[in-house]
Amino acid sequence: xxxxxxxxxxxxxxxxxxxxxxxxxxxxxxxxxxxxxxxxxxxxxxxxxxxxxxxxxxxxxxxxxxxxxxxxxxxxxxxxxxxxxxxxxxxxxxxxxxxxxxxxxxxxxxxxxxxxxxxxxxxxxxxxxxxxxxxxxxxxxxxxxxxxxxxxxxxxxxxxxxxxxxxxxxxxxxxxxxxxxxxxxxxxxxxxxxxxxxxxxxxxxxxxxxxxxxxxxxxxxxxxxxxxxxxxxxxxxxxxxxxxxxxxxxxxxxxxxxxxxxxxxxxxxxxxxxxxx
Numbered sequence: 001x002x003x004x005x006x007x008x009x010x011x012x013x014x015x016x017x018x019x020x021x022x023x024x025x026x027x028x029x030x031x032x033x034x035x036x037x038x039x040x041x042x043x044x045x046x047x048x049x050x051x052x053x054x055x056x057x058x059x060x061x062x063x064x065x066x067x068x069x070x071x072x073x074x075x076x077x078x079x080x081x082x083x084x085x086x087x088x089x090x091x092x093x094x095x096x097x098x099x100x101x102x103x104x105x106x107x108x109x110x111x112x113x114x115x116x117x118x119x120x121x122x123x124x125x126x127x128x129x130x131x132x133x134x135x136x137x138x139x140x141x142x143x144x145x146x147x148x149x150x151x152x153x154x155x156x157x158x159x160x161x162x163x164x165x166x167x168x169x170x171x172x173x174x175x176x177x178x179x180x181x182x183x184x185x186x187x188x189x190x191x192x193x194x195x196x197x198x199x200x201x202x203x204x205x206x207x208x209x210x211x212x213x214x215x216x217x218x219x220x221x222x223x224x225x226x227x228x229x230x231x232x233x234x235x236x237x238x239x240x241x242x243x244x245x246x247x248x249x250x251x252x253x254x255x256x257x258x259x260x261x262x263x264x265x266x267x268x269x270x271x272x273x274x275x276x277x
Contacts, residue, residue, distance in 0.1 A: 002042045004044040004046070004047045005045070006048060007050070008051065008156075008158055012129055012130050012156065013131060014043045015130065015154045015156055017041045018041075018153075020042075021038075021040045023044055023045065023104075024045045024066050024103065025046070025066075026099065028105075028107075028108040029104075045065070045156065046066060050064065051064045051067075051103075051159075052064045052068075052071070053071070054072070054077070059164050060162060061081075061163075061164055062162075063102055063159060063160040064159050065101060065156070065157045065158050065159055065160070067101060067102050068100060068102075069088035069091045069097040072084060072085060072102065073085050073097070078167060079169065080122065080165035080166070080169035080170065080171050080192055081118075081122070081162075081165075082170070082171045082277065083118040083171035083190045083191065084115065084119065086172065087115055087118045087173045087175070087190065088115070090114050102115060102160055103156075103157035103160065106126065106142065106157065106160070109143050109145075109146070109147045109148055110147065111146060111209065111210050111211075111213055111214065111215070112185040112188075112209060112210040114185065114188065116139070116214075116215040117188055117190035117207035117208060117215045118207070119139055119162070120140060120205075120217055121171065121192040121205035121207050121217070122163075122165065122171075122192065122205075123205070124162045125137060125138050125160070125162075126142040126160055126161075127158045127160070127161055128152075128158065129156055130155040130156070136161065137150055139160075140217070145213050146213040146214075166194050168194045168196075170192070170274050170276075171191060171277065172269075172274040173189070173191075173270060174188065174189050174273070184253065185209060186253045186254045187208070187209070187254070187259050187263055187266055188208070188209045188266065189206065189207065189267045189269075189270040190206070191204070191205065191206050191234075191270040191271045192205040192274060193234065193275050195230075195275075198230065200227060200228065200229050201225050201226055201227060201228040201234070201275075202226065203222075203226065204221075204222045204226060205222060206218045206222055206225075206270070208246060208266075208267065211247070211248040212245070212247045212248065216246055218243070218267070220241070220242050220244070221237070221238065221267070225237060225271070233268075233272050234272055234275050235267075235268025235271055236268075238268045239264075240260070240264070246260065246263065248263075
């Protein structure tokens with residue numbers, strides 16, 4: 001069964017059917033079912049105009065669930081979103097960026113999802129809709145494990161909501177892969193840094209992806225960065241003890257030990273870029 005609702009309310013009713021599967025850009029769903037019959041009811045969200053677009057609502061910036069990576073790249077957003085824009089340019093090919101949605105990247109819940117680390121550094125939350133109403137979860141609580149989310153049966157992601165960042169905040173995203181384009185991450189890091197008038201760091205956020213089942217913030221490093229004075233590169237503070245939240249594995253792309261070693265350099269580069277931004 002296939003349905004293409006035109007409103008969020010219609011989508012919520014369609015998703016109430018047992019075992020229904022939501023799809024928007026389809027860049028993750030279709031490859032996952034290549035060569036196999038799709039037996040679940042399919043709910044195509046791509047026709048819901050309210051799910052696409054970026055708006056500023058009071059103290060928040062709202063990214064509709066169907067907003068594509070190309071939309072994000074082209075959007076007029078504060079400098080704190082530059083890391084997310086850089087990640088958007090790393091998502092597959094231009095064709096994938098034109099079709100793939102921000103919510104799809106989160107719902108796929110891959111450890112190597114490019115959008116997750118920068119959104120974590122922005123303290124993003126996920127808005128969920130169903131016939132029962134709406135609820136909001138921090139992104140850190142939405143992705144619960146490898147390919148697992150907190151989505152309940154019948155729910156869809158309706159938006160990603162980010163607190164309006166300080167105009168002083170700057171950000172960066174660095175991805176390590178076997179080649180420059182069209183590659184799944186070996187490791188990636190995102191950073192947001194805010195400085196005061198004297199050039200001293202007043203806040204920092206750092207997240208690492210592809211080094212744990214779920215991308216992780218590094219709170220001890222963030223704390224150590226606060227108060228860092230001008231003229232000191234943030235990368236000089238990054239130490240192995242800051243990587244305690246990470247739990248990398250050996251796989252076909254890299255070994256766990258290599259990922260931990262590379263993390264020191266990748267995190268340092270992301271921090272230095274954000275500090276210089």
